[in-house]
Amino acid sequence: MSGKWAMRNPAVKRIMQELREMEKEDSPDILAEAIEEDIFEWHFVIRGAWDSEFEGGIYHGRILMPADYPFKPPAFVMLTPSGRFETGVKICLSISSHHPESWQPSWSVRSALVALIAFMQTPGSGALGSLDHPEDVRRQMAAESRTRPPSYGNKDRQALIDAMHQRMLGMEDRSRQLCKAEQQQDAGPEAAAAEGGAPQAAPEAAAEAEAASVGGAAAEEQPADEAVPEPAAVPAAAAAAAAVAASPPAAAVQPSSPAQPAAAPTPTVAPVPAAAPPAAAELRQRPAAAATAAAGAQPGSPPAPQAVAAVPLGAPAVVAAGPHQSWEDRGLTYLAVLLVLCIAALLIRKVMLAVSLNNQDLYSFNHVEGVEL
Structure with a gap:
């Protein structure tokens, strides 16, 4: 070809x-x-x-x-x-x-x-x-x-x-x-992890031990009467504000007074009037207990998580929800009644129109028949 x-x-x-x-x-x-x-x-x-x-x-x-x-x-x-x-x-x-x-x-x-x-x-x-x-x-x-x-x-x-x-x-x-280069490349990460794992772990452990020793020395050098650190004071202040909003006026003045120290306990906030229902008592005791726990904590202890979560769940939201829900229920009831009345009026009107039309047809039929006779 x-x-x-x-x-x-x-x-x-x-x-x-x-x-x-x-x-x-x-x-x-x-x-x-x-x-x-x-x-x-x-x-x-x-x-x-x-x-x-x-x-x-x-x-x-x-x-x-x-x-x-x-x-x-x-x-x-x-x-x-x-x-x-x-x-x-x-x-x-x-x-x-x-x-x-x-x-x-x-x-x-x-x-x-x-x-x-x-x-x-x-x-x-x-x-x-x-x-x-x-x-x-x-x-x-x-x-x-x-x-x-x-x-x-x-x-x-x-x-x-x-x-x-x-x-x-x-x-x-x-x-x-x-072939040897490919084998080393395939086994490279595993071999590096097996050989270099122990030497790398030692510096990390030493760094952690050094950090722990520095933190312990700082804690020992801290004086006994030192105030609570600033990060812990923020949840305590929030809890105190919630206690002021939920407790009686006489007890609410004590945690907000600037003359008292931040670590002073507030035992007067915990009592609840006997006339209050169980749900309201539970909601009031929750921020008061959180404020007491935050105020009585030691300087080195972390803040209690309940104090931060208790602020958005305070009593004012529950008190405001009662009338709001009742007015909504009443408005919906009135609207339903009004709709029923309108529908009933329309039905009655249609029935009346139908009856009047039937009467007119019957009259016209009898009238024509009488003329023919």
């Missing part, structure tokens, strides 16, 4: 594109070239994974492209014994011609060869062209595959096989280094 016709063929265009990409490929574990007289037949070489029983093995094979590639998958034939795939047989894989339903046109020869290296480490499970040799046999075959390339085809093909075998041997050191 002429070169001009070849460039019009979509399969040829795709194969030529992948050939250019494989020439730029820098992976030391994959090589692939097309046969000079037929670009639909490729020869490839892959290296066994270093962390498997195929460690260091150099495996040769053939790729047979279909005429409508890449819409149909290629076929793979292994030439080097590996203990995983048979030689001289089209192997059955999800990327091979045995399973065209799973093939994607976006896949390439390179991606198929990467998948083939991964498939070598999976069990054969009785698939066509698959083997399940023991691990020691596979290791022995991997060592033998490095010593000599397989024999296949004419002199030109054998020369290509030998040249690609030597190239794979020359890239062996770089492949080992890349």
Whole structure:
């Protein structure tokens, strides 16, 4: 076929594109070239994974492209014994011609060869062209595959096989280094956490111990008659204001007086008149108890959380809610009664209109009949 016709063929265009990409490929574990007289037949070489029983093995094979590639998958034939795939047989894989339903046109020869290296480490499970040799046999075959390339085809093909075998041997050191770098990168965070965890924990523990010692010394140096710290005084003042709003006038003057100290107890706020209902007594005792607890707390103790929560739940909201709810109920009742009256008036009006119309029709009918007689 002429070169001009070849460039019009979509399969040829795709194969030529992948050939250019494989020439730029820098992976030391994959090589692939097309046969000079037929670009639909490729020869490839892959290296066994270093962390498997195929460690260091150099495996040769053939790729047979279909005429409508890449819409149909290629076929793979292994030439080097590996203990995983048979030689001289089209192997059955999800990327091979045995399973065209799973093939994607976006896949390439390179991606198929990467998948083939991964498939070598999976069990054969009785698939066509698959083997399940023991691990020691596979290791022995991997060592033998490095010593000599397989024999296949004419002199030109054998020369290509030998040249690609030597190239794979020359890239062996770089492949080992890349494998070690990938292993260190994968295990880097875990190794760093295992090795550096203890040294990092020690400074943190020392810092916490130092902070605790500084805080203890400051607490010892503080005089006994020192006033309550400023953060604790804010909840105490809020609780005192709530107590003033909920307690009787005589008792409310004591916590708001500036002459008394902030820590003075307010026992007169707690009593509740006997006539008050239980709900109102509970609401009044809540802010008074919070104010007493905040005022009687020691200088180093944290403020009680009930004092802050008791301020928005004071008695004024409950007192104002009673009349408001009763007026709403009355207004709704009046509105409902008014609507009922309006509806009743409309119904009565309709009934009256209907009765008057019936009477008029009856009169007109009798009148006409009398005239005819």
